[in-house]
Amino acid sequence: MTADQSGPLRDVRDRARGPGKTVTTFGPDPYADLKPVLAQFDVGLDHEFLPIPESEGYLTVSVEGRTLGSISAAAFGELRDPDTELPWDAATRESAYRDLVQLLAGTTFVMDDRRHLLATAREIEDRALRRGHGRLYASFQSLSAFRAQVPVYERLVGRTDLRAFVYGAPDWEPPDVEHVTVRLDDADDLVAFWVVAFDGAGDDDAKCAMIAEETAPDEYTGVLTYDPEVVDDLTAYLDAVAA
Structure with a gap:
């Protein structure tokens, strides 16, 4: 070709x-096992310390200082290992990974x-x-x-x-x-x-x-x-x- x-x-x-975006994780420590997933995207990666349990952390996606959305730490497991089955039932169509790629559109x-x-x-x-x-x-x-x-x-x-x-x-x-x-x-x-x-x-x-x-x-x-x-x-x- x-x-x-x-x-x-x-x-x-x-x-x-589109314009560059930044992913910021919030929690007691950086979510190191999430970095390989996020590193697939051309984004800035930041972490902000919060004195909360790791399970109560979250990440945000922002562009030019404006927050586009967030994903809770409870859903980080799916970011690491996303479901590749197409959901057919409207009640089961939630997907943290698809939420992430929507937020990172244009990246x-x-x-x-x-x-x-x-x-x-x-x-x-x-x-x-x-x-x-x-x-x-x-x-x-x-x-x-x-x-x-x-x-x-x-x-x-x-x-x-x-x-x-x-x-x-x-x-x-x-x-x-x-x-x-x-x-x-x-x-x-x-x-x-x-x-x-x-x-x-x-x-x-x-x-x-x-x-x-x-x-x-x-x-x-x-x-x-x-x-x-x-x-x-x-x-x-x-x-x-x-x-």
Whole structure:
């Protein structure tokens, strides 16, 4: 794959980047075992001492001195080991890890932990599930990488009015699934990228995307975005790039 071929997606990914953010943990001591998770994101990392039990600590995400949100220490375990299953019951859709990646939207991440990357992609799929209609796009680099996700996408389109468009180099023939359209990446335009995007079903507030490029073996550099213009340009590119 040439740099020119990957250029459009890199440009869209770069446009999705926002201002720098800071993650601050609060408690008696720094949460050292949480640092490898947070270090995957290009953020400032701070700790402020509070004379409280470790279990009562929390972290905040801020930008330019403004606090965007917080996560309690009771949920730190899920940040370290996120659930990669897509929740189907509205009563079980809470996810501390997805809360974190939402707060860090626009922040570059570098991940070699596939579990965290898949959990990040699940944020997009979960938003599409909640909306229940619209167009969901997923580039799995090669179609064989889609094999394990076929049951997920069967259930997504089966339980909703979503339409899914799946991309990949044609190294495997997926089964026919109603409302899932497979688009062959014969020219390898997307082979370096893992992309999941939701068009928001026409609602700018629901548009979202993850754009991640494999920049080293099993290491991805990417960003999560809720910028509607970026998502529109990304989905337009995906509609045009493969038949």
